[in-house]
Amino acid sequence: MEETLWIQVNDSGRIIRLEGRFFSASSRQEDGARGVVICHPHPLYGGDMENGVVVAIQRAFSDLGMSTLRFNFRGVGASEGSYDDGRGEVEDLISACRFMRSRGIITLYGAGYSFGSWILLRGYSRESFKGLVLIAPPLDVMDFEGLKLPMSIPSLIVVGSRDEFCSQRSLQLWLGESMASPNSLIVIEGENHFFWRTLPQIEGLVRDRVKLWKLDVA
Numbered sequence: 509m510e511e512t513l514w515i516q517v518n519d520s521g522r523i524i525r526l527e528g529r530f531f532s533a534s535s536r537q538e539d540g541a542r543g544v545v546i547c548h549p550h551p552l553y554g555g556d557m558e559n560g561v562v563v564a565i566q567r568a569f570s571d572l573g574m575s576t577l578r579f580n581f582r583g584v585g586a587s588e589g590s591y592d593d594g595r596g597e598v599e600d601l602i603s604a605c606r607f608m609r610s611r612g613i614i615t616l617y618g619a620g621y622s623f624g625s626w627i628l629l630r631g632y633s634r635e636s637f638k639g640l641v642l643i644a645p646p647l648d649v650m651d652f653e654g655l656k657l658p659m660s661i662p663s664l665i666v667v668g669s670r671d672e673f674c675s676q677r678s679l680q681l682w683l684g685e686s687m688a689s690p691n692s693l694i695v696i697e698g699e700n701h702f703f704w705r706t707l708p709q710i711e712g713l714v715r716d717r718v719k720l721w722k723l724d725v726a
Contacts, residue, residue: 509531510529510530510531510566510576511529511530511531511532512527512528512529513528513529513530514526514527514528515528515579515600515603515604515607516603517582517589517596517599517600517603518599518603519582519589519596519599524582524587524588524589525587525588526579526580526581526582526587526588526600526603526604527557527579527580527584527585527586527587528557528577528578528579528580528604528607529557529566529576529577529578529579530575530576530577530607530611531566531570531575531576531577532575532611533570533573533574533575533576534575534612541575541612541613541614541615542573542574542575542613542614542615542616542617543569543574543575543576543577543608543611543613543615543616543617544565544569544574544575544576544577544616544617544618544619544641545577545579545601545604545605545608545616545617545618545619546562546565546566546569546576546577546578546579546619546620546624547581547601547618547619547620547621547623547624547625547627547628548562548578548580548581548584548620548621548623548624549561549562549621549622549623549624550622550623550646551581551582551583551584551591551597551623552591555581555584555621555622555623555624556580556584556585557578557579557580557584557585559621560703560704560707561621561643561644561703561707561710562578562621562624563578564707564708564710564711564714565578565619565621565641565643565710565711565714566578567711567715568710568711568712568714568715568718569617569619569714569715569718571715572715572718572719574617575608575611575613577604577607577608579600579604581597581600581627582596582597582600594626594627594630597627598627598630598631598634600627601618601627601628601631601635602631602634602635605635615638616635616636616637616638617637617638617639617640617641617718618632618635618637618639618640618641619640619641619642619643619714620640620641620642620643621643621644622643622644622645622646622673622701623646623650624643625642625643625644625645625646626645626646626650626652626655628640628642629642629645629652629655629656630655632658637661638661638721639661639662639663639664639718639721640657640658640661640662640663640664641663641664641666641714641718642663642664642665642666643665643666643667643703643710644666644667644668644671644673644674644701644703645665645667645674645679645682646673646674646701647673647674647675647678647679647682648672648673648674648675648678649673652682656684656686657683657686657687657691659686659688659690659691661690662690662691662692662721663690663691663692664691664692664694664713664714664717664718665679665683665691665692665693665694666693666694666695666696666710666713666714667679667693667694667695667696668695668696668698668699668700668701668703668706669695669696669697669698669699670698670699670700671699671700671701672700672701673701674701676695679693690721692717694713694717696709
């Protein structure tokens with residue numbers, strides 16, 4: 509069962525609190541403390557931690573025996589603060605990762621849907637993720653200049669073939685040579701950016717592919 513909690517973030521000298529849901533898998537861990545931080549879609553367009561794709565990701569990782577944290581970015585739900593065009597949201601992500609470390613998580617993964625995938629890539633250089641799950645990165649509406657998939661860790665990218673904000677052309681141009689191992693791309697035929705018809709498929713794809721990753725304890 510997930511625990512409702514608060515994550516503190518230093519916002520230019522003042523402390524704001526973010527609302528989160530934490531699932532501890534400590535009693536099920538066999539080879540080290542593993543966990544994932546999950547980032548939700550765009551705060552200005554109804555995105556929050558209760559989004560169906562976010563919940564599907566949470567279920568997939570918890571099924572694999574990992575602790576999970578999903579949280580509301582600043583200004584969303586009961587979280588304090590206000591939208592900061594990605595800058596403050598990266599700080600939210602880093603604070604969420606810091607919280608996971610405080611709970612004994614050693615091997616940390618990152619997962620994000622839409623805007624959340626953009627935030628993950630922007631914050632990647634500041635956190636030692638062991639793998640990334642990026643669902644529908646919005647390449648056609650947000651600035652991914654300078655943001656590339658890391659080649660030192662596995663990444664899973666899932667998109668719909670009819671995604672309104674991530675065209676197949678933009679995706680292929682962005683990926684370039686980065687789709688070499690250990691990264692993988694799954695395109696769901698006929699699906700759009702929102703995955704309303706395929707949430708169970710998203711959950712299964714994430715669970716099955718992440719299960720194949722080598723879960724090193726760092």
